[in-house]
Amino acid sequence: MLISYIIxxxxxxxxxxxxxxxxxxxxxxxxVSTTYDNAIDLILEKKPQLIFFxxxxxxxxxxxxxxxxxLEKLPYVIALNDTDxxxxxxxxxxxxxYVLMPFLESELRKSVLKFIKFYKDNSIEKLCIKSNGDYHFIPLDDIIYLKADNNTTDFYLQSGKVISGFKTMKFFEGQLPFYFFRVHNSYIVNIKFVTRINLGKFDCFLFDNIHKIPFSRTYRENIDAIIKRIG
Structure with a gap:
């Protein structure tokens, strides 16, 4: 599980x-934001789960x-200030x-751990996929990548199964957490399963190199973000 935050x-x-x-x-x-207006733009764009403010x-x-x-719901905010x-x-x-600054490392740790517990208790960990009259409730951590196929989307799972959802990939993209990255017009990958990236051949390898999918220059910024996270 990955949780996004901004400062x-x-x-x-x-x-x-x-x-x-x-x-x-x-x-x-x-x-990270250091100005009022940019902070608003950053929150609305990234929609983080946690804000250190x-x-x-x-x-x-x-x-x-x-x-x-x-926003429908305010992100979890840990406020920091030099006075109580x-x-x-x-x-x-x-x-x-609320954490006083300059903060003790132990106080920050307790505050973050309290948030992580809150997040795990309240997070939605499954995605509902309608396929051939069936409703599949798939754990997000089981999804390796998504592939667009006209007006349907194929979900490739750890088990080796492929489930087709009768919605466009753009529809599902809006329901996925931030650790799913679009790397191509036809592919979205779960960063947890990325095991190798070949920048020269524009290939992304997943799940112990079992799956090889292409990425495009259009989404090079997302590839750089994946490399930064894994590295």
């Missing part, structure tokens, strides 16, 4: 401390009220936890 911090203090997050293998940073005069708590008008005087105000703005 919002005008002072860049958290960015300088980003190594603190490396011990949590479940977490993947998908963006070092609020300040430059990026105040009001940001959270602003984004609530665009703002803790009650932060909670009223919808944050789920």
């Amino acid at each position: 919002i911090d005008a002072t860049e203090t958290l960015t300088q401390e980003s190594d603190r997050f490396l011990e949590f293998n479940e977490l993947l940073c998908v963006g 070092h609020f300040s005069n430059e990026i105040p708590l009001h940001l959270l009220l602003n984004i609530q008008q665009y 005087a703002h803790a009650y105000k932060a909670l009223k703005h919808g944050v789920m936890d």
Whole structure:
């Protein structure tokens, strides 16, 4: 399971401390923002599960009220500040936890572990695929990759089974978590199963090199993101 997070911090203090997050293998940073407007754009674009928000005069708590008008549900927010005087105000703005800065490593660890437990307890781990009148409920971790086939989508699973869903890949793409990457107009891969990437031949190997699929220049940015994560 991978969980996406972003950092919002005008002072860049958290960015300088980003190594603190490396011990949590479940977490993947998908963006950092140091300005108010960019923070809003980043949240709406990446839709992270977790936000580390070092609020300040430059990026105040009001940001959270602003984004609530665009999202059905506010992401889990861990607020950080150099005084506990703002803790009650932060909670009223919808944050789920509050950490004083400069933070102790043990306090940050407890806050993150509490979030991970919350996320696991509340996350949806299966995808519903309608196929030939049947409804298949497939664990997300069993899906190696998706292949578009006209107006249907084939799901390749760890078991070797292939299930065809009678919807376009664009439809399913909107339901998949962030660790599924589109690498080609016809392919989406689960980053957990990527075992090799050949940049010269534009090939991506999955599931101990059992599957080989192409990637295109159009999605080279996603390939670079996969390499960065695995590397």
